[in-house]
Amino acid sequence: MRVTLNNINKSAILSLLLFLFLEVLSSSIFVSLSGLSLDFSVLFCLYFCLKFEVEIAPYLILLIQWLHSLFSSLSWSLETMIGLFFIFIIKVFKETLQLEGGRNRILITFVFYILWYLVRYIIYFFKFSNLEYLKSQVSHDLLSCFIITIFSIVIFKLLDRIWGKNV
Amino acid sequence: MKIHEEKSNKKLYLHIGLVLVLCVFHLGRFGVRPLTEKSWFYNLFVEITGPMSSVMSLARSNATDFRQNYFDLVDVNKENSDLNLEIAELKQQIFELSSLKQENSRLKNLLNFTEGLARQKVLARVISWDTTNRYEKLRINKGLNQGVTKNSIVINAHGLIGKVINVSANYSDISTILDFQSKVDVMFEVTRSHGVLEGISDELTSIKYVKNSDDIQINEIILTSGLGNIFPKGIKVGAITSVVAQEHDLTKEVKAKPFVDFSRLEEVVVLLNESDLE
Numbered sequence: 001m002r003v004t005l006n007n008i009n010k011s012a013i014l015s016l017l018l019f020l021f022l023e024v025l026s027s028s029i030f031v032s033l034s035g036l037s038l039d040f041s042v043l044f045c046l047y048f049c050l051k052f053e054v055e056i057a058p059y060l061i062l063l064i065q066w067l068h069s070l071f072s073s074l075s076w077s078l079e080t081m082i083g084l085f086f087i088f089i090i091k092v093f094k095e096t097l098q099l100e101g102g103r104n105r106i107l108i109t110f111v112f113y114i115l116w117y118l119v120r121y122i123i124y125f126f127k128f129s130n131l132e133y134l135k136s137q138v139s140h141d142l143l144s145c146f147i148i149t150i151f152s153i154v155i156f157k158l159l160d161r162i163w164g165k166n167v
Numbered sequence: 168m169k170i171h172e173e174k175s176n177k178k179l180y181l182h183i184g185l186v187l188v189l190c191v192f193h194l195g196r197f198g199v200r201p202l203t204e205k206s207w208f209y210n211l212f213v214e215i216t217g218p219m220s221s222v223m224s225l226a227r228s229n230a231t232d233f234r235q236n237y238f239d240l241v242d243v244n245k246e247n248s249d250l251n252l253e254i255a256e257l258k259q260q261i262f263e264l265s266s267l268k269q270e271n272s273r274l275k276n277l278l279n280f281t282e283g284l285a286r287q288k289v290l291a292r293v294i295s296w297d298t299t300n301r302y303e304k305l306r307i308n309k310g311l312n313q314g315v316t317k318n319s320i321v322i323n324a325h326g327l328i329g330k331v332i333n334v335s336a337n338y339s340d341i342s343t344i345l346d347f348q349s350k351v352d353v354m355f356e357v358t359r360s361h362g363v364l365e366g367i368s369d370e371l372t373s374i375k376y377v378k379n380s381d382d383i384q385i386n387e388i389i390l391t392s393g394l395g396n397i398f399p400k401g402i403k404v405g406a407i408t409s410v411v412a413q414e415h416d417l418t419k420e421v422k423a424k425p426f427v428d429f430s431r432l433e434e435v436v437v438l439l440n441e442s443d444l445e
Contacts, residue, residue: 024216027295027306028223037298055182062186070212072299073346077193084183084190133347136368140301 012060014162019044019064022155027071036144041068042116043152045083046109047159049090050097057087082119086112102153109156110149117141210335213306217338220295221308228433232269273434276324286399286438289313291321293432294338301369302429303346305329309437310337318397320438326403326426327351327391328435339437344372344404344425352394353404355387362421364389364404369429372405374421381419383410389423399438 022040031037044064048057061083065076090097090112098104121134274290291307309315311334321328321341329343342349345366353364353374360381362374377383387407393400405425412419 020216021219023298024219024223024295027298028220029227031296031298031301037296037301039299055179057179058183058186062189067212068298070209070216071295072297073304073342074299075194075197077190077197080186081190081194084187087179087183128347130347130367132367132373136371140369 011163012056012063015044015060015159016063016067018155018158018162020067023068023071036140036147038144038148038151039068039072040148040151040155041065041079042113043109043148043155044159045079045086046112046116047156049083049086050108050112051163058084061087078123079120082116082123085119086116089115105156106149106152109152110145113145113149114142117145210333213333213335213338213340217294217306217308217335220306221292224292224294270434273324287314289315289437289439291315291339291435291437293435301345302343303366304332305341305343305432307339307341307435307437308337310334310339312336314439315339315437316440319440320398320402321435322402322438323427323432323435325428326405327398328427328429328432330397331437341435343429345369345429351398351404352392353389354392355381355383355389355407357384357387358382361392361394362389364423367422370424371408372423372425374407374423375418377419377421379412379417379419383407383419383421385410 019040022038026038026040041064045061048060048064052060058080062076062080065079065083068074068079069076097108121137125131125134289309291309291313293305294308295306296302297304305328307321315331315334317331317334319331319334319339321330327344329341329346329349331339332342333340343366344351344364345368347366349365351364352361354361358381360378360383362377364372364374367373374389385407389404389407391398391400391402391404403426405423407421408424409422410419411421
């Protein structure tokens with residue numbers, strides 16, 4: 001996706017505001033009602049990784065992860081590093097990824113979501129060696145991955161509108 | 168075409184490198200779970216998003232009460248259509264009264280529970296939960312302006328919740344006892360032996376450094392020991408759910424379930440630090 005510098009500021013601010021709204025919604029309503037946490041930060045970062053080929057993507061991921069750290073106990077720096085890793089991975093597989101069609105989008109989002117969590121688990125395991133903690137997270141995270149993948153249809157469309165391009 | 172692509176790739180890698188350096192520097196300095204590093208900029212955003220969280224949390228709370236107190240009763244009384252209007256009015260009154268009654272009883276319990284703790288208290292409402300790690304971090308609607316400071320203790324009628332790790336003007340972040348990085352020195356009510364409690368899942372904690380020779384029983388209550396000078400002595404924390412003696416180890420593997428139901432937290436009490444009040 002080619003983005004001109006003129007529309008970056010406006011689109012970036014709108015994206016961050018949308019993200020902030022979803023995070024407030026998730027932290028104050030979803031978690032307490034369902035016990036499920038919906039991690040929108042990964043979804044936004046995946047969108048930027050999948051659709052941007054410009055140098056703004058790392059900075060957007062950094063901003064998203066910093067804002068996410070307001071609502072979670074995760075480190076923004078660690079999550080940004082995972083995001084940067086995904087820029088590389090997605091760049092390598094870009095040609096083979098079929099983003100057209102709702103079903104493909106859902107599948108790709110779901111797979112990358114799982115991969116993101118997997119990388120996070122591996123880092124946590126090596127850092128804290130707390131397998132029990134990770135085991136308790138897996139079932140919750142799988143369910144929230146599934147739910148958020150469904151949300152991704154609407155959120156990706158909104159982001160497409162914000163950035164003025166349908167992919 | 169190829170040259171342009173290579174140039175573009177180089178630019179992208181350069182920016183990735185810059186962001187990576189920043190992240191590595193931050194990770195090296197503050198670690199994977201930076202519980203204590205919070206800037207004024209962070210607190211500014213907490214102040215901005217806090218009111219939104221408060222409104223949404225209140226809306227959720229009211230919606231839940233409404234669903235429990237109103238819709239259930241409406242279903243029961245559907246048969247009598249003539250009295251629907253009158254009943255609806257009465258139900259509305261009942262709903263308001265029962266909400267007040269529930270709140271009153273919760274607050275009464277809180278006050279009774281904290282009577283024995285000789286510290287100034289501030290009543291606060293939970294406005295948001297951790298979006299990633301389930302009940303490890305909470306945000307409450309009281310901050311520096313109400314006397315809350317870092318390391319203030321947070322409890323409710325059932326027991327210990329955690330401690331304040333970050334505080335802005337009107338909001339505070341709490342690290343709960345379910346956080347696997349939180350460490351609370353605890354003791355067993357009967358045996359009076361000590362251990363260090365830390366979170367392992369969204370409803371269980373583990374107690375480390377319990378000697379193999381200590382006779383710990385299932386369902387025994389654990390209390391804060393007062394060591395470390397952060398948590399006051401004698402606050403109830405939870406009950407033992409499993410004890411496994413390690414054959415080739417000096418310590419036992421002990422697990423405990425907290426008394427506090429973190430999924431249903433609404434009001435909490437913050438015990439203010441004595442040193443900050445002087």
